[in-house]
Amino acid sequence: MITMSDLCRVSVRQVVRQRGFGVILSIALGITAFIALSVLGQEIRYKVGQDMVLMGGVNIIRVYMDDDQYPGQPRREFYPETVEAIRAIPGVGLVSQNLRQNRIFPLRGSDERTLQVSFLGIDQFFFETYSLELLAGRAFSPEDVKQRRRVCMLGRQCAENLYTDPKKAVGELLVLGQDVFEVVGVVTGVMLGSWNEGGFLPYTTMSDRGWGGGDVRRLFVRAIGWEDVAPVVRQIPKVVREHQDAPYLVCSTQDDQLERIQVTFMWVEALLWLGIVASLMLGGFGIWYGTFAAVRARTREVGLKKAMGGSDADILAQFLAEALVKSVAGGLLGIVVGTLSVEIGALALDTAISYPLLLGSSLGSIVFSAIIGVAGGLYPAIQASRMDVVSALRFE
Template sequence: MIVMSDLFRVSLRQVVRQRGFGVILSIALGITAFIVLSVLGREIRYKVGQDMVLMGGVNVIQLYMDDAAYPGQPRREFYPETVEALRKLPGVGMVSRNLRGGRVFDLRTSGERTIRMDFIGIDQYFADVYSLTLVAGRLFDASDIERRRRVAMLGREAALMLYPSAEAAVGQLLILGQDVFEVVGVVSGVMLGSWGRGGFLPYTVMIDRNWAGGKVDRLFVRAIGWEDVTPLVKLIPEVVREHQAAPHMVIRTQEEQLARIQTTFMWVEALLWLGIVASLMLGGFGIWYGTFAAVRARTREVGLKKAMGGADADILAQFLAEALCKSLAGGVLGILLGVIIVEVGSWALGTGVSYPLLLASSVGSILFSALIGVAGGLYPAIQASRMDVVSALRFE
């Protein structure tokens, strides 16, 4: 029986001599992709998903009291304890208070033209919920809301209608009703829509003046990811009604866009895993074909070994060990590349690395690589071990 150390030393030499680097690389790429998706899959999915949802705002859930549509019903609002309870729900990123109705004011432009502009009441979280971009000035902060400061923000389109530039709008005074408000910032964003042609005031200021109904009758709930939207839609009514009466509360989401994103992610994820399987299968077929080619090229060598007393088990072990060395080399290379990409990817994404998961996926990868080597090399190795000695020695 051949010694194990000699078996693998000879097998490694044969692998280098056969130059099966394409097979090794194919297995390595499959293993690398498997490790990266296993360890960083959720973070990558979340980051890509955030970019997609921000384009359509599908992770923003609107809640509003629709009591005005029912004659005789009192006008209800969301209580502070309800808002706090919603913020504690799993999957909720933040909650923004809002006055559903707006207030329209007539404003004079720099060209002495009068335009009608709609203003809505918001809090300091609105900019984050709707991923607004600050064009000039600053955003509302908590002190603006709590101290009821007479400040305003303008959408970029609104600022350009009133002033020569967005920067020129900052510091300007707006006469709204009987009050004077200072423009402190100009914002824009894909999700703003028609709000980009209007303005924003602290919701507390609008409540004090009884503008837009004077009640917080709308909330914007931003889910952490698009996967959290559907569970939250089921949980939110229960939580709200635990803290207050809300018989005519309406929940609005962008269901069609959400369904399209879910379908897109399903296909992208399926294609990624299909690519991994295809790469590993290609490596397995490469080992199978390479081992067959090695058996054919070394037929006389096999016959000579058998003639000198080599056992069938030794022949089987040698060719199987060569196939195993190829697959394990690919597996080790794939693990090294995978660990490097995971470390770089976690740094780029700003997330931590789950080292127990990384270790488990690496161990699983090396075992799977060994399985590929055995599966791809077993049949050719059996064929080699069953060769007839005389036929093998006569082979040209």
């Protein structure tokens, strides 16, 4: 009976001699991808999803009172405690209060044209909710909203129409109704849409003047990720009605775009896992083919060992051990490279690493690599162990 130490030493030597590095690399690649996807998959999915979601705005939920559609109903507004309760819903990132109706003012541009500019009443959270970029000046501060200051901001296109250069707009004074407002900033962004041609006022300032309907009757709720949209939409009516009367509350989302993103992610994730499985299967077939080739090339050696008293179990163990060495070597290499990939990926994504998950993935990778080795090498090893001694010695 061959000893375990001799079996390992002979198996490693045979693997090096056979130069089965392609098989080892194939398994290592699959294991690397498996570890990286297992540990960082959720974070990568979230980051990429956020970029796609923010470009389409599908994680923005518009919540408003639709009392105007029903004659005789009072005009209901959102209470401050209701807004705070919505912010506390799991999955909610930001909540921005605004006035549902815009107010249009005539403004004279630099080319002496009179432009009809629409202004929206918002709070300080609006810009972060819609991921807007500040081109010049500053955004609204909590003090601007709380103290009802006469300040305004302009969309980029509006600033260009009025002053040619958006930077020139900061510090300018605009006459809106009977009051003078100072332009404190200019914003732009993919999600700005038609608001790019308009302006923004603190909703408290507009409400004091009776502009925009006067009351906070609409909220922009930004879910943390696209997966949170549906649960948040289900929770909002319940939470609102726990704090106030809201018979005609509406939660509006971009369902079609959200569904497209969900389907896209499903296919991307499926293709990633398919690539991992294909790489590991390629390694398994490589082990199977390589072991068969080794058995054929060493047929006379097998016959000689049997003639000298070697048992079928010894022959089986030797070829199976060689297959295991290849697969486990690929698994160990994959763990090393996968761990490095996780470390680099965590730095790039600015996220923490779940080391228990990394350890579990690594242990699982070793077990799976061993299974691939056994599955790929078992049948050829059995064929070698069942060889007839005379036929094997006569083999050319």
